Amino acid sequence: MKAALHRAAVLLLVAVTCVLGLPAPHAAATPAVRYTNPIAEQRADPHIVKHTDGFYYFTATVPEYDRIVLRRATTIQGLASAPETVIWRKHSSGEMGAHIWAPEIHFINGKWYVYFAAGRSDDIWRIRMYVLETSSANPLTGTWTERGRITTPWDTFALDASTFAHNGVRYLTWAQQEPGIATNSNLYIARMGANPWTITGPVTRLTVPALAWETRGYKVAEGPAVLQRNGKIFLTYSASATDANYCLGMLTAPASADPLNAASWTKSPTPVFSSSAATGQYGPGHNSFTVSEDGQSDVMVYHDRNYRDISGDPLNDPNRRTRVQKVYYKADGTPDFGIPVPDGATPVRLRSYNAADRFVRHWEYRAKLEAAVSPLADSQFKVVPGLAGGGTVSLESTNFPGYHLRHRNSELWVERNDGTALFRGDASFSQRAGLAAGSAVSFESANLPGRYIRHVNGLLHVQAVTDAQGRADATFVLE
Known part of the structure; x- marks a missing residue:
């Protein structure tokens, strides 16, 4: 919004000064956001957050699906070479014993929380959502406490918990298989209750995958990520199978609307980010958002592969890589993610x-x-x-x-x-x-x-x- 207002002010001032015959002013220069991709090999479902301590914190799914890892650095690029710490490992048996997926790290009310999905050792597809907590200032060295499972209205396949605050209220968004709906997962939202691992009040179904690009291979809507800019709430999500068909859709709601009202949200009719044969990037998805080092630009974090064809189950292919690129905005304030850019220096x-x-x-x-x-x-x-x-x-x-x-x-x-x-x-x-x-x-x-x-x-x-x-x-x- 600030950038849009600034440019509008510049154009108005140009018009005024031209009428008066004065030299026209020029827009102030801002440094380009440039990184080198990929940030991390064999790290999927990436989540990067910039904290007030000056560090970026990075966690992601490892291909062994057996642990939660964390890195930190003072720059996004620095995460590529930052040492990695294992902060938690799967249980040897029973609950939280398999398929450790999609961790996210959040700082809430003075403590760190990691949201993740896990299956059971005796049923690896019994995926549910769980939360870890530490009060340590440095989450890489803290002692993590298991706060248990996030309870939702249904005891079904559930994953990709994420959280955001809007107008002083904290919400949880996630993906889940709802009884009676023939999809792999839909997107939901609810208010958070007395703590960051409990929801309260009504649960709203935000979207069901029904469009062609949401149902290739599997009927999937998962991996919600929220970006709040320009008087709107943008919620990106991943759709279809986790191969080259994987892509991002987006829901949009006015900032003044109630996020719990499904009618507040409008779905993009086409993917907002998808595979690009031109740049050699396939299956981009499960993204998060962070900000550039100077705080002036939004940065999208996501995974993809640099080849299209996969032998066997895509979940057994370890080569999803963490990548980043700058988010641009259209004249109406809507994000324009463009295409997944080529490997190497970002454009x-x-x-x-x-x-x-x-x-x-x-x-x-x-x-x-x-x-x-x-x-x-x-x-x-x-x-x-x-x-x-x-x-x-x-x-x-x-x-x-x-x-x-x-x-x-x-x-x-x-x-x-x-x-x-x-x-x-x-x-x-x-x-x-x-x-x-x-x-x-x-x-x-x-x-x-x-x-x-x-x-x-x-x-x-x-x-x-x-x-x-x-x-x-x-x-x-x-x-």
Whole structure:
């Protein structure tokens, strides 16, 4: 909401100052959120939370399904190399003796809680939800107490407990198989009672998987995760089988509405995040949300695989990896998750410095400026080592890997790298401090020194910059 208001204010001020004949102001630059994926191999159902102590805490399902692990680091990227601590192991027999799934860690009323699902040693599919508690400031070194099972109206398959607070009220959301409904799991919500492992009052069924993309392989709605932004509550969830069909749907409710009223929620008609053959990412799902280190950006955390075909039961395939990428927002405040980005450095968007609502995108391979880009990935580029070397950079398309921004007859296009020296030179740039603002960036052509990427009448060119207008046109904010 703050970002949207800021941009609106900038545009209004631009209009006013133009009428008065004054120089137009520019949007402030904010550093791009960049990480390197994957964050963790063989870690599924990831949950990352940033705490007030300055640490990120990370837990996830291990492929052995036999323990709960925890890491912490002062940065999201730091979690990739942070030591891992086993904070709890499955029981040797009976309840909580098998299928230890999808742990989440939450800090509530001065204590740490881990929500997880578990089966029995004598019936591994008798999955129910459980809670651990520690009062230690550092949950990696604390003593964990089993607070037992979360009781719901039905003694049936139940998993993926998550919790969030809204307007001073704490809620529990989860997935469960309801008697009389022929699905594997539906989504539910209830208020929490006297403690973080007890629900109270009515239970509301939020959604039943019924659409084609929710019922591939299995009829599944699971893994709820809540993001509260822009006057709305967004609840993402995972659907279909845990292979390449796995994907995310989303429910949306106004922040002013009652979350316990099923009518408050609207379901997305299509997946909001799904497999991408272009980027080589399959079955993205079971996500959570955290915030960037500077607190300015939301970050989606999820798992996927980097191959489509699986031999046997997907649950026996250990190679789901934890990944992260920045959440962007549409003009109406709705999150736009785009596509699962390629492995390696996460991409950025190039926002125009002097047309603050417009981004560099490709359209039929021509590079241009546009607002409200759809699909999002058309405006996402990986900043990679320059094809021409020498400390330069190249800008690689996110949804067309192997295609780079290059200049041809002074025009900027997105084209496939043909391996020639000419292409390498045309697609390489020296990244400079912004010609119009040092906190932003400008890109100088590697083989045409003195010429920069700039926009002219909405199209991108490589041209010489000789005046203040040109300097502004050749300055971009990486987001």
